[in-house]
Amino acid sequence: MIVRAIFKILFVVLFLVGSPGYAGDAAIGAKLAEKYKCMSCHARASKRSFPPVPYLAGQHQRYLVNQLRIFRTEQPKSSGGYKIAERHNHLMDVPAANLSNDEINNLATYFANEVCTSVRKNAVKIEAPKTAKACEFCHGEKGHSPFISYPKLAGQNMGYLIKQLKFMRGSAKNPGKKNDRFHRTMAAQVFGLTDAEIVALSYYYSKQSCR
Ligand code: HEC
Numbered sequence: 415m416i417v418r419a420i421f422k423i424l425f426v427v428l429f430l431v432g433s434p435g436y437a438g439d440a441a442i443g444a445k446l447a448e449k450y451k452c453m454s455c456h457a458r459a460s461k462r463s464f465p466p467v468p469y470l471a472g473q474h475q476r477y478l479v480n481q482l483r484i485f486r487t488e489q490p491k492s493s494g495g496y497k498i499a500e501r502h503n504h505l506m507d508v509p510a511a512n513l514s515n516d517e518i519n520n521l522a523t524y525f526a527n528e529v530c531t532s533v534r535k536n537a538v539k540i541e542a543p544k545t546a547k548a549c550e551f552c553h554g555e556k557g558h559s560p561f562i563s564y565p566k567l568a569g570q571n572m573g574y575l576i577k578q579l580k581f582m583r584g585s586a587k588n589p590g591k592k593n594d595r596f597h598r599t600m601a602a603q604v605f606g607l608t609d610a611e612i613v614a615l616s617y618y619y620s621k622q623s624c625r
């Protein structure tokens with residue numbers, strides 16, 4: 415009984431202070447971002463370039479850490495079931511491949527602490543598509559996710575959002591075929607979406623203010 419109570423207290427404390435192993439230093443992260451030229455691609459987030467790149471500024475630190483770790487993991491080549499999360503991109507795999515855990519934490523802290531920019535300042539007032547109701551639970555109202563592992567969608571690059579949703583739908587529908595991105599939670603969310611719904615959702619979230 416006492417042991418269980420101690421575990422419970424420990425769990426609550428960890429939850430409140432954030433788990434160790436993720437903390438980073440923004441100043442060191444800024445230097446690393448320069449060294450590894452992260453912005454040579456990510457500065458194009460506001461452009462309709464192909465392939466579309468995501469904005470990183472103001473994103474949840476924990477989510478960024480998770481993504482960098484997922485990119486770094488060697489992708490399993492065998493067919494069969496997916497792990498909980500898998501992601502692969504020929505451009506991002508290279509910069510992520512040799513990052514240490516500390517470097518990842520520092521880079522994520524730097525980008526998370528940056529103030530988001532872009533269209534987001536002049537957010538367009540548009541009505542949420544009906545399908546967005548289902549997303550709100552995790553991604554928050556207007557894409558302002560309150561949870562550290564769930565990405566903020568507000569103000570994100572529209573082309574990037576479309577691409578991610580299509581990747582995740584593709585892997586959800588073809589579990590045997592390894593695809594660019596899979597996430598167990600998101601698979602159930604995107605499975606039934608049509609192309610038009612994906613575009614409408616991506617348009618809606620991309621036009622929300624990130625602040
Ligand atoms: C050669 C271009 C390029 C460089 C350099 C690059 N990135 Fe990326 N990055 C991309 C692209 C493209 C994507 C989107 C991949 C996809 O479609 O899944 C991406 C995605 C990401 C994501 C996922 C964001 C999200 O919302 O899920 C993170 C985090 C990230 N990059 C961080 C970094 C960091 C940190 C560096 C420097 C160490 C870096 N990138 C360097 C092109 C690049």
Ligand code: HEC
Pocket residue numbers: 468480481499545546548549550551552553563564565566567570575578579596597599600603604615
């Ligand atoms: C039950 C929680 C949950 C719900 C509901 C949910 N998502 Fe997600 N979503 C997640 C998680 C967790 C991730 C991060 C996946 C990862 O770590 O790879 C994610 C990732 C995403 C991403 C990738 C963002 C990026 O920066 O790369 C997009 C886009 C997205 N969700 C859109 C949606 C949309 C649109 C809906 C509604 C149709 C939705 N989600 C519903 C949990 C959820």
